[in-house]
Amino acid sequence: MITRSLSRIIFGGSLSLALLFVASLMGGASAVAAPACPSTLCVWEHHSFQGRRIDFGHVLQERSMKNRVIGSHATMNDRISSFVSNHGGNLCFYEHEDFRGLEFRIGPRESWGSMPRWINDKISSFRAC
Numbered sequence: 001m002i003t004r005s006l007s008r009i010i011f012g013g014s015l016s017l018a019l020l021f022v023a024s025l026m027g028g029a030s031a032v033a034a035p036a037c038p039s040t041l042c043v044w045e046h047h048s049f050q051g052r053r054i055d056f057g058h059v060l061q062e063r064s065m066k067n068r069v070i071g072s073h074a075t076m077n078d079r080i081s082s083f084v085s086n087h088g089g090n091l092c093f094y095e096h097e098d099f100r101g102l103e104f105r106i107g108p109r110e111s112w113g114s115m116p117r118w119i120n121d122k123i124s125s126f127r128a129c
């Protein structure tokens with residue numbers, strides 16, 4: 001009887017902790033809800049999916065983001081700060097053109113409202129990987 005009560009308390013306690021842990025994870029991930037992306041990959045120039053956006057469809061590769069114009073003269077090179085991927089596989093973003101430099105690899109259908117600081121505003125190429 002005592003053992004049963006004790007196990008119930010322990011189980012109840014660990015369940016509460018587990019729920020608290022999951023809730024804290026969800027809270028972090030849903031700080032800014034990712035908007036719908038009509039293409040396979042959408043990238044934004046600012047955090048939280050703000051600013052100008054460029055969509056990528058079937059060809060999930062870009063050797064140089066300098067080719068992607070977002071203003072009269074500006075390009076998306078060294079400007080990406082958030083993204084939504086609907087791609088079913090991994091994507092690799094690179095610090096330099098032609099898939100060189102630091103690599104930031106993401107899994108299937110990941111969305112990041114804020115790029116890691118070490119690669120934020122540095123991406124110059126990407127491809128499926």
Ligand SMILES: [Ca+2]
Binds near residue numbers: 077096121122
């Ligand atoms: Ca760069």
